[in-house]
Amino acid sequence: MIDLAPLWLTAELALITTAILLVVSIPLSYWLAYSKFKLKSVVEAIVSLPLVLPPSVLGFYLLVAFSPKNAFGEFLNQYFDIQLVFTFEGLIVASVIYSLPFMVHPIQAGLKNLPVSLKEASFTLGKSRFTTLVKILLPNIKTSILTGIVLTFAHTVGEFGVVLMIGGSIPKETRVASIAVYDEVQAMNYDAANLYAGILFIFTFSVLLGVYLINNSFSKANPLNND
DSSP states (O other), X not given: OOOSHHHHHHHHHHHHHHHHHHHHHHHHHHHHHHOOOTTHXXXXXXXXXXXXXXXXXXXXXXXXXXXXXXXXXXXXHHHHOXXXXXXXXXXXXXXXXXXXXXXXXXXXXXXXXXXXXXXXXXXXXXXXXXXXXXXXXXXXXXHHHHHHHHHXXXXXHTOOHHHHHHHOOOTTTTOOHHHXXXXXXXXXXXHHHHXXXXXXXXXXXXXXXXXXXXXXXXXXXXXXXXX
């Protein structure tokens, strides 16, 4: 029987990360979709950086930044009594940064694919930007939002390099499932490693399959939907 703590810890990390990113990504995606800011491409590049940057590299720089021996980490520790290195809170911050594009990109794409007339008609009727976003735009990109949620959750479940650099392998604190697989392989306990890996594989495949089935069903039911 394997230790179930890493699996519960992984689920908790993925749920918290997904919830935070959903709140953060909606206004950010709206801005990226419609802003004419000259340096918007720079912001888009920063948001997308985790897609191409090796996780260990990002994890290393976050480890350096969060370390109490450096200015930012010392500031958090001294004034807020927060330590992000080798803590679950540090894993959350690192996961939010690393999974950001997986939530932003689907929502941004959904907003950009909507007819411009929807937004313009809402403004013509005197609706505010916030009301337009919440009551007009977001209800028309439900599949994009669902895709972002599922991709973010699944990506967080599978994180390894970033969480290893920031959290290490502290039981019931930072030892998530992907780290447990690595630990069991290092200990040459392949049966346990295979069990952890199999659970992660089946879970992530099932989640992705579910979202594709839902999206396909929604597309068939709404053939004119441009989302």
